[in-house]
Amino acid sequence: MSIRLASAVAATFFENGFKTLKTTAVFLDLTAAHNTIWHTGLLYELSKCLPLWCVQTVELLVRNRRFRVHMGEDVSSWQRQVNGLPHGSVLALTLFNLYINDLPVTHGRRFIYADDICCALQVETFSEMECTLRADLAKYCQLWCLEPSTSKTVTSVFHLHNNRSRCELNVHMNGQRLKHDPYPVYLGVTLDQTISHTEHLSRSAAKLKSRNNLIVKLTGTSWGASASTVRTSALALCYSVAEYCCPVWVRSSYTNLIDTQLHSAMRLISGCLQSTQLSRLSVLSSSVRE
Secondary structure: OOHHHHHHHHHHHHHHHOOOOEEEEEEEEEOOHHHHOEHHHHHHHHHOOOOHHHHHHHHHHHOOEEEOOEEOOEEOOOEEEOEOOOOOOOOHHHHHHHHHOOOOOOOOEEEEEOOEEEEEEEEOOHHHHHHHHHHHHHHHHHOOOOOEOOOOOEEEEEOOOHHHHOOOOOOEEOOEEOEEOOOOEEOOEEOOOOOOOHHHHHHHHHHHHHHHHHHHOOEOOOOEOOHHHHHHHHHHHHHHHHOOOHHHHOOOOOOHHHHHHHHHHHHHHHOOOOOOOHHHHHHHHHOOOO
């Protein structure tokens, strides 16, 4: 599953239920996710879906690994590494996904993309939310040796009623109350209380404006890059930001914030004036050859 599809699935879940129910979510931030993988648990998970010879091969990769620290002329003694995956290994990400693929069943809905985990729940009362989320988080923290960062893990509430959406949940993890964030970021998409994507589009528009200012430096009257260079720069700097996860927010009524900045980018590419018709901008900017 691509990151764009994963974020679209999560956003659709929030939109479908928050109009009639109260929707809440906990966005887990794992501390050194790949370094805390429990070897025994990993091999157990692999044994349920892979042949024995493959599990034994992975065991040779992760077991009996040692390390020591060099500081100037001082060298520590060898220490055996009992957790974690080899850094730089092409199998590390795949093994991590297999490890968290069979996490304990929770009452809420789980959205997982690599180490970005979101636990969402839709119920009628806030008290039910808090009790259910506490039970779900306890399973994640203890059973499979995952170590969430309590300072970076946040809770959020989604509801059309502004007063209800501002409610802060009393959810604890490892003895600390989790922070409330009205604008959580999941897979690069900023969510707001009413799923209107206003905050995400405003931040993206501000980022596009700053990148358009960089491209302006390439289009001076006395000295300037060729049109093809400007077009390539705009595609790399601006359009990559504007099109990121667009299936999630394309139905928002605030997409004009992005359109305005893209129109500016097309004027820079084609060299058109402010009075040029918007319907002509895309034709003129796309006609520039690489």
